[in-house]
Amino acid sequence: NAGVTQTPKFRILKIGQSMTLQCAQDMNHNYMYWYRQDPGMGLKLIYYSVGAGITDKGEVPNGYNVSRSTTEDFPLRLELAAPSQTSVYFCASGKQGSSYEQYFGPGTRLTVT
Amino acid sequence: DAKTTQPPSMDCAEGRAANLPCNHSTISGNEYVYWYRQIHSQGPQYIIHGLKNNETNEMASLIITEDRKSSTLILPHATLRDTAVYYCIVRVANGNEKLTFGTGTRLTIIP
Numbered sequence A: 001n002a003g004v005t006q007t008p009k010f011r012i013l014k015i016g017q018s019m020t021l022q023c024a025q026d027m028n029h030n031y032m033y034w035y036r037q038d039p040g041m042g043l044k045l046i047y048y049s050v051g052a053g054i055t056d057k058g059e060v061p062n063g064y065n066v067s068r069s070t071t072e073d074f075p076l077r078l079e080l081a082a083p084s085q086t087s088v089y090f091c092a093s094g095k096q097g098s099s100y101e102q103y104f105g106p107g108t109r110l111t112v113t
Numbered sequence B: 001d002a003k004t005t006q007p008p009s010m011d012c013a014e015g016r017a018a019n020l021p022c023n024h025s026t027i028s029g030n031e032y033v034y035w036y037r038q039i040h041s042q043g044p045q046y047i048i049h050g051l052k053n054n055e056t057n058e059m060a061s062l063i064i065t066e067d068r069k070s071s072t073l074i075l076p077h078a079t080l081r082d083t084a085v086y087y088c089i090v091r092v093a094n095g096n097e098k099l100t101f102g103t104g105t106r107l108t109i110i111p
Helices: none
Strands: A005-009 A010-013 A019-025 A029-036 A043-051 A054-057 A064-066 A076-078 A088-092 A103-105 A109-111 B010-015 B019-024 B031-038 B045-050 B061-064 B070-077 B083-093 B105-110
Touching: A005 A088, A019 A029, A019 A088, A043 A064, A054 B061, A076 B010, A103 B045, B019 B031, B019 B083, B019 B105, B031 B061, B045 B061, B070 B083
Parallel strands: A010 A109, B010 B105
Antiparallel strands: A005 A019, A019 A076, A029 A043, A029 A088, A043 A054, A064 A076, A088 A103, A088 A109, B019 B070, B031 B045, B031 B083, B061 B070, B083 B105
């Protein structure tokens, strides 16, 4: 299993541009998440999904959109990029249950200038 | 989910046991204690979790006090590769499974 994969690893955007961060998992997990991590800070939840076709907002959803058309994929869309969105973005997945663990991808480092 | 409090940083000598404390005094009866760590520039990694009883796996041990208001993560023989930020998280099981990360404890293993 590849686990959770994210592309791209790095990206520089100009203010106002848009892009999609890709996330895929091959563990058949029903739960998937997008976090952002600013320098020296903990992770903040942007959006999450409990299954295909179902998404919900996390703590910091403004400026982002998500979709979940399949169990495997959970892309994050940035519209009209702003410098405040400069961050490292992590995707994670997990399987519901009391022994719940989240598995994280390697991250995408995004700079908006 | 209950709020947690951790010291911002700790040092530990290589080969010694690293004991990382976490306070979660408002924890509810159906909330689990989870520990994750984040090595520099990588995604967080699950370490261990527990409800009431002490737990041990190949990475660490988790000691939860009888009143469940605090816990300690123990890395029995710390190595340089254990240098990381350690997050203590409390969450309800079988919900939307969201995890709320604080700022954690930055553990530095000293040679």
